[in-house]
Structure formats: C-alpha cells, structure tokens
Amino acid sequence: MLFPLSFLAPPLLLAASLILRRKSPPVLAEAAALAALALMAGGLVQLILTGPARLDLAAGLSLRLDAVGVTMGLLVGFVGWVVLRYSRTYLRAEPGQPAALSGILACLAAVMVIVQAGSLILMTAGFAAAGVILRQLLLFRADRPAARRAAGKFARVWAAGDLAALAACAVIWRAIGTTDLGAIAAGADQLPAIAAALLVLAAALKTAAFPLHGWLTEVMEAPTPVSALLHAGIVNGGGLLLIRTADLVQASPAAMAALVMLGGFTALFGAAVMLTQSAVKTALAWSTVAQMGFLLLQCGLGLWALAMLHIVAHSLYKAHAFLSSGQAVEDVARNRRPGPVAVPGAWAVARAFGLALLIYAGVALVFQQLGAPKSAQGLALGALLILGVAYLIAQGLADAAPVALTRRTGLASLASAVGYFGFHLGAGLAWGGQLPQPPVPGALEWALIVLALISFGLVAVAQALFPLWAWHPAAAALRVHLANGLYLNALFDRLAGGFRTARS
Numbered sequence: 001m002l003f004p005l006s007f008l009a010p011p012l013l014l015a016a017s018l019i020l021r022r023k024s025p026p027v028l029a030e031a032a033a034l035a036a037l038a039l040m041a042g043g044l045v046q047l048i049l050t051g052p053a054r055l056d057l058a059a060g061l062s063l064r065l066d067a068v069g070v071t072m073g074l075l076v077g078f079v080g081w082v083v084l085r086y087s088r089t090y091l092r093a094e095p096g097q098p099a100a101l102s103g104i105l106a107c108l109a110a111v112m113v114i115v116q117a118g119s120l121i122l123m124t125a126g127f128a129a130a131g132v133i134l135r136q137l138l139l140f141r142a143d144r145p146a147a148r149r150a151a152g153k154f155a156r157v158w159a160a161g162d163l164a165a166l167a168a169c170a171v172i173w174r175a176i177g178t179t180d181l182g183a184i185a186a187g188a189d190q191l192p193a194i195a196a197a198l199l200v201l202a203a204a205l206k207t208a209a210f211p212l213h214g215w216l217t218e219v220m221e222a223p224t225p226v227s228a229l230l231h232a233g234i235v236n237g238g239g240l241l242l243i244r245t246a247d248l249v250q251a252s253p254a255a256m257a258a259l260v261m262l263g264g265f266t267a268l269f270g271a272a273v274m275l276t277q278s279a280v281k282t283a284l285a286w287s288t289v290a291q292m293g294f295l296l297l298q299c300g301l302g303l304w305a306l307a308m309l310h311i312v313a314h315s316l317y318k319a320h321a322f323l324s325s326g327q328a329v330e331d332v333a334r335n336r337r338p339g340p341v342a343v344p345g346a347w348a349v350a351r352a353f354g355l356a357l358l359i360y361a362g363v364a365l366v367f368q369q370l371g372a373p374k375s376a377q378g379l380a381l382g383a384l385l386i387l388g389v390a391y392l393i394a395q396g397l398a399d400a401a402p403v404a405l406t407r408r409t410g411l412a413s414l415a416s417a418v419g420y421f422g423f424h425l426g427a428g429l430a431w432g433g434q435l436p437q438p439p440v441p442g443a444l445e446w447a448l449i450v451l452a453l454i455s456f457g458l459v460a461v462a463q464a465l466f467p468l469w470a471w472h473p474a475a476a477a478l479r480v481h482l483a484n485g486l487y488l489n490a491l492f493d494r495l496a497g498g499f500r501t502a503r504s
Contacts, residue, residue: 006043
C-alpha cells in the first residue's frame with residue numbers, strides 16, 4: 001500500500017517548530033498544525049481504503065496506522081490547530097510568543113508519535129519527550145515562583161511515570177524479546193503480572209490520579225493555551241497507554257481492580273473539590289482530575305471502547321472550556337445564570353433517583369433488543385452516569401419548580417440514557433474490533449461494581465440534599481477542607497521539597 005500520510009505529521013510539526021524558533025511569522029505555526037491535521041485525515045482515508053499499516057523504523061521501533069491511532073491523531077491535530085490559532089492572538093504581546101508556539105508544535109509532534117507508536121518503547125520515548133517540552137512551556141513565565149514550583153512538580157511526577165513505563169518495557173522485553181504492541185496483545189496471558197502493574201502505575205501518574213494529582217491543579221500559572229493543551233490532550237496519555245496495552249492489563253484481575261478503586265475514588269474526590277472552587281480555571285483543573293479518574297474507572301471495568309470515546313469527548317469539551325474561560329467569567333459578572341434552580345426536599349430527591357433509574361432501565365431494555373452490549377460493566381457505568389442526572393430531576397420535582405423545569409429535567413434524563421447507549425454502540429463499531437471485550441465478572445468484579453454503584457449513589461444523593469444542610473457549621477468546615485483539596489497537595493510539597501522552586 002501507499003506510505004501512510006499520517007506518519008509524516010510528526011516530522012512536519014518538528015520541522016516547523018525548529019523554523020519558528022528563528023522568529024518566523026506566527027502564522028507558520030497555525031499552518032503547520034493545519035497541514036498535520038490534513039495528513040491525519042489522509043491517513044484516515046488510507047485506513048478506510050486499504051486497511052491498517054505498519055512501518056518498522058529500527059531496533060524494535062515502529063509506527064502503526066489503525067483506528068485508535070488515526071482517531072487520536074485527528075483529535076490531537078484538531079485541538080492543536082485550535083490552540084495555536086488562539087495563541088496567535090492571546091500571546092501576540094508576549095516577547096516569548098515564538099518560543100511558546102515552537103514549543104507547542106514540538107509537543108504536538110511528540111504526541112503524534114505517541115498515538116501512532118507501534119511499540120511500547122517508542123510510546124515511552126514520546127512520553128518522555130512530551131514531558132521535557134511541556135515543562136519548558138510551563139516555565140513560560142519563569143519569573144513567577146508558582147510557575148517554577150508547578151513545573152518542578154509536573155516534571156517529578158511525569159518522570160516517575162516514564163520510569164514506570166520504561167520498567168514495564170524491560171519486563172516485557174525480557175519475557176518475549178520485544179515491546180511490539182501486537183506481540184504484547186498476542187502474548188498477554190504469558191507476560192508477568194508485574195508488567196501490568198507497572199503500566200497501571202505509569203497511567204495513574206500521567207492522569208494525575210489521587211494522591212499525586214496536585215501538579216495538574218497548579219499549572220494555571222501557564223498561559224491559557226498551554227493549560228488547554230495539557231488538560232485537553234497531554235493528560236489523556238495515561239488512558240491511551242492503558243488502551244494500547246488493554247489485553248495485558250485486562251489479563252491481570254489485580255490491575256483491573258486497582259484501576260476501578262483508584263479511578264473511582266479519584267473521580268469522586270476531584271468532583272467534590274471542583275464544586276468548592278471559585279476560580280474558573282482552577283475548577284476546570286479539578287474537573288480534569290475527576291474526568292481522568294472516571295477514565296481509569298472505565299478502563300478498570302474493561303470498557304475500552306467507551307474509554308476511547310471519553311478521551312475524545314473530554315478533549316474537545318475541555319479545550320473549549322479553557323479557551324472560553326474568559327467569556328464565562330464575563331457572563332457571571334453580568335449575572336447570566338443557567339436557568340431556574342429549585343431546592344428539592346428529601347421526598348423529591350427519593351422520587352428523582354427512582355424515576356431516573358426507571359427511565360434508564362426502560363431505555364436499556366429497548367437497546368438490548370437492538371443489539372446493544374449486554375455486559376454488566378456497561379450497564380453499571382450507565383447507571384453511574386444516570387445518577388448524576390438524577391440531581392437535575394430532583395430540581396424539577398421540587399415543590400417550587402416551574403412546570404417547564406420539571407419537563408426539561410425529565411427529558412434530560414431520557415436523553416442521557418438514550419445518548420449513553422447510542423454512543424456505546426457507536427464506540428463499539430469504531431474501535432471495538434481491535435480492543436478486548438469486557439471480562440465476564442467474577443466475585444471480585446461484582447464486588448467492585450456494587451461498591452462503585454453504592455459510592456457514586458451516596459455522593460449523588462448527598463449533592464442533591466446539600467441545600468438542606470448547607471447551613472450547618474459542619475458543612476461549612478467540610479467545604480473549607482475540600483476547597484483546599486484536603487491539604488494533600490501541601491503534604492506532597494513537603495515530602496518532595498516542592499517549596500524549593502524549580503529552576504528553568
């Protein structure tokens with residue numbers, strides 16, 4: 001077949017990065033990103049017409065063209081182009097604009113290598129390169145101590161993830177003599193469990209999982225385009241690492257259980273802290289922590305295609321949220337509120353959760369007849385999502401709620417259930433063919449599913465009832481502790497020497 005056009009995207013971006021350092025016109029950065037996006041689109045056409053492809057480079061390094069890689073490449077190319085287009089205006093008064101645009105291009109080149117890597121060792125090298133480049137971007141305003149501290153913390157945690165991934169490569173190489181992703185999938189059952197454990201550790205570090213999440217919430221000192229690139233793209237790398245090695249990770253029940261517990265707790269913790277934040281970008285950072293925790297939870301449940309969909313959806317949403325954060329602040333200043341809010345009582349909350357689950361069950365039965373996935377994990381994940389919508393229904397069922405609000409929240413629950421199963425089917429068609437199916441639940445898996453349902457359910461009920469006990473002094477104290485992230489970030493600073501700011 002013809003040489004895959006998508007493989008030309010990384011060298012193109014890297015060449016543009018080097019040229020831009022010579023103070024070339026900023027429009028070059030946007031043009032290079034747009035050209036890389038076009039190359040990825042060309043790769044998609046080739047994939048559809050001729051099927052997957054592979055390019056062996058040297059010493060066990062290879063690139064691959066497949067559905068996962070081309071999806072991620074298109075996503076990275078699009079988000080990168082939007083970020084660079086935004087940067088041309090946002091950074092035009094900054095003397096360091098050429099260096100920042102050059103760094104963003106180089107970072108995009110590294111990520112393009114990661115998403116198209118055919119071997120685990122090449123993925124690891126791409127992660128290491130992205131980490132080095134991103135640290136320099138975080139030091140865009142190196143005169144600020146907070147920026148130096150954030151860059152130093154990021155570098156430590158990211159490098160620890162690189163070391164874990166490198167150790168996994170060593171274990172796998174010793175076992176089968178290669179780190180080729182196809183060979184890893186084929187021989188997953190014969191590989192040592194320690195390899196899966198190391199990959200889970202690497203992914204947890206790169207997705208800012210609890211308790212080493214602090215670096216992700218401190219990068220607000222970087223320019224908004226860098227924050228958008230990090231939160232919408234780079235931080236998803238840990239999830240992609242798990243997806244690319246899904247057969248190996250799923251072969252270890254202990255690794256899957258660790259992902260469910262760590263991811264579920266991180267999701268709940270991040271969401272709780274997010275609700276206490278007053279600064280829009282800080283709230284978005286904690287939202288990313290919660291979303292990455294949910295991503296790990298999906299991987300731990302074996303819902304790999306849905307995890308891919310989550311990465312795509314979160315990247316697009318979070319890039320838009322960061323780049324439009326200034327407008328959001330202006331809207332709040334002008335008292336533009338999202339709509340009427342009614343305070344539900346305990347009986348309204350109980351009815352709301354019952355109604356939400358009833359609607360979900362009905363939609364699930366309809367989709368089961370249409371051939372939707374019947375895995376217990378998929379049904380459980382949908383129930384977790386619908387519990388969040390139940391909070392909206394509770395507002396609609398409140399005594400003071402207008403009829404329009406009641407109708408709107410009921411339709412939101414129905415739309416959420418239909419959307420979940422519809423997207424589940426779509427994700428399976430797009431990527432399910434090259435990813436393992438969820439395992440048949442055993443005793444451990446069922447226990448974790450029940451634990452997740454109870455945990456998310458209790459938190460959702462507590463959130464719905466919060467207006468009824470928000471006046472209590474204990475609630476005020478809890479809010480203060482949550483607003484400070486239970487002080488775990490400060491503890492990490494002390495243990496890692498984070499108060500000694502990093503030098504650029």
